[in-house]
Amino acid sequence: MARYHEVYRRSLDDPGAFWREAAAGIDWHTPFTEVFAGERWFPGGELNTCYNALDRHLADRGGQAALIYDSPVTGTRRSYTYAELHDEVARTAGLLKSLGVRRGDTVVIYLPMVPEAVVAMLACARLGAVHSVVFGGFAAPELAARIEHARPKVVLSASCGLEPGRIVEYKPLLDAALAASAHRPEHCVILQRPQCEAAMGEGDLDWATAVAGAEPAGCEWVAATDPLYILYTSGTTGMPKGIVRDNGGHAVALHWSMAAVYDTGPGEVFWAASDVGWVVGHSYIVYAPLLAGCTTVLYEGKPVGTPDAGAFWRVAGEYGVKTLFTAPTAIRAIKKEDPNGDLVKDHGLRYLFLAGERLDPDTYHWASDLLGVPVIDHWWQTETGWPVAANCMGLEPLPPKPGSPTVPVPGYDVRVLDENGAECPPGVEGAIVVRLPLPPGTLPTLYRDHDRFESAYLARYPGYYLTGDGGHLDADGYLFVMGRTDDVINVAGHRLSTGAMEEVVATHPDVAECAVIGVADELKGQVPAGFVVLKSGTARPAAEIEAELVALVRERIGPVAAFRRVSVVARLPKTRSGKILRGTMRAIADGRTYRPPSTIEDPGVLAEIERALRSG
Known part of the structure; x- marks a missing residue:
């Protein structure tokens, strides 16, 4: 260095x-x-x-x-x-x-x-x-x-x-x-x-x-x-x-x-x-x-998702792109549609830069292994x-x-x-x-x-x-950004990062995308609630995967996380630029009046989130 x-x-x-x-x-x-x-x-x-x-x-x-x-x-x-x-x-x-x-x-x-x-x-x-x-x-x-x-x-x-x-x-x-x-x-x-x-x-x-x-x-x-x-x-x-x-x-x-x-x-x-x-x-x-x-x-x-999950690689190869810069959400969407990287051709990239939200290690490793070039968060x-x-x-x-x-x-x-x-x-x-x-x-x-x-x-x-x-910051001076400070939740007096929980949930082999938010709890003040989108082709029962995710967070972070609520959903609410609307999800969880941002990709997804929260 x-x-x-x-x-x-x-x-x-x-x-x-x-x-x-x-x-x-x-x-x-x-x-x-x-x-x-x-x-x-x-x-x-x-x-x-x-x-x-x-x-x-x-x-x-x-x-x-x-x-x-x-x-x-x-x-x-x-x-x-x-x-x-x-x-x-x-x-x-x-x-x-x-x-x-x-x-x-x-x-x-x-x-x-x-x-x-x-x-x-x-x-x-x-x-x-x-x-x-x-x-x-x-x-x-x-x-x-x-x-x-x-x-x-x-x-x-x-x-x-x-x-x-x-x-x-x-x-x-x-x-x-x-x-x-x-x-x-x-x-x-x-x-x-x-x-x-x-x-x-x-x-x-x-x-x-x-x-x-x-x-x-x-x-x-x-x-x-x-x-x-x-x-x-x-x-x-x-x-x-x-x-x-x-x-x-x-x-x-x-x-x-x-x-x-x-x-x-x-x-x-x-x-x-x-x-x-x-x-x-x-x-x-x-x-x-x-x-x-x-x-x-x-x-x-939209250079990701159906019908063309290979658009990134087509554009990169056709125009000789050296450096591609996008959001982790885009790579996770590609991974969901093309988990084995079958659509990746001669992309010619030298670098893939990612920003806009936390890059979870699972997505980092998937892109690195698939592309064979530096993936830079x-x-x-x-x-x-x-x-x-x-x-x-x-x-x-x-x-x-x-x-x-x-x-x-x-x-x-x-x-x-x-x-x-x-x-x-x-x-x-x-x-x-x-x-x-x-x-x-x-x-x-x-x-x-x-x-x-x-x-x-x-x-x-x-x-x-x-x-x-x-x-x-760690001992080597590396910065770890765990999310907005209002994403830190207080569970029975313990300050916990929902970003850290998302990092664990994202490592599950069947999970394509996830979000974890804090919801009110009468006993503990707040507890985390997770929402996951599964990879295409996943046929296992949702309840089985949900139980595995609860056990995984308990194993990686500990019982203090109180991570017991997780729901499999078809999609997460996002803006058209790909950012997950965690703030809107928190408003739904808290029962607050909210107005869906005009940049939301699909307003109908909020009803699914609300149903999942009400079901407990």
């Missing part, structure tokens, strides 16, 4: 020199006067993120593929060179400029996974406008709340989005959101898709016609501390919580991460199998690969924008420890604190925090709500950023 330790210590002992060196990978219009001052990175510097993602590559790699679009739901495959993507972005920026969008204005983007979504984000960055991408699965009330809070001058949307077997009409959702919002944008530009063309209203503009008549726009130089985008956290209730990302720190950190964490450089192909509406899509579909001169893949559809958040803990393959590959995202990434001074703010010894669980200042690229504030930023993230442990996750 000598190389890693050297870089990590330098990032903490002399962050000014460390990030000054990293900033040399970005083209600056005006050099920054200081690396860090007044809680902000690179003050005094001016740059343009779109210029760094596109324009500066034109001389050396204008003919190289910048974006590959693969859409099995429409039967479309298309590649854009850096020159072609630059031209599309410049014309779209020209359209926005003609509609009055200027530096500092906000633009809401409500689009499916189509090239225009990438173009729209980069076009905003080109003008110095602040984009706010709203995930295409959000319903009208959530979209309305974000429009009202962001106050966009323009909304960019589409007639529809496509999912396997169904069409989602976006325009009626947008119209309903605008009717419910107190803010009215000056213009809505609609991308008409042939699968379902939308009726246009007064003031609506057709995307293709409007862009065709626009003059290309150049780059506007902005301050490094100016915002690039606002991203509202998924599952927001009440007032939306808008994560702000600045231009300078974001560009520096993401460019550095591509080489140091992902070991992926100019000309190589990177695929983040996510959605542009989430932080992974912002960081690692759009910005980071293009800042690094890579080719990025944009996939429209890593951990980060919407708030951080790039990895907090990882096995940094571009610095020094470290021995993996299943269940751990490995070690803190340079720039992040990660600690584990107890309730009194004292550091926990190795192996003892507590709150995972990051000692201030946070590195570049992380959130400097919440949009129009700095007081909330301080109360939510900084007040609990002064001098530290509170991640909201619990876990521990």
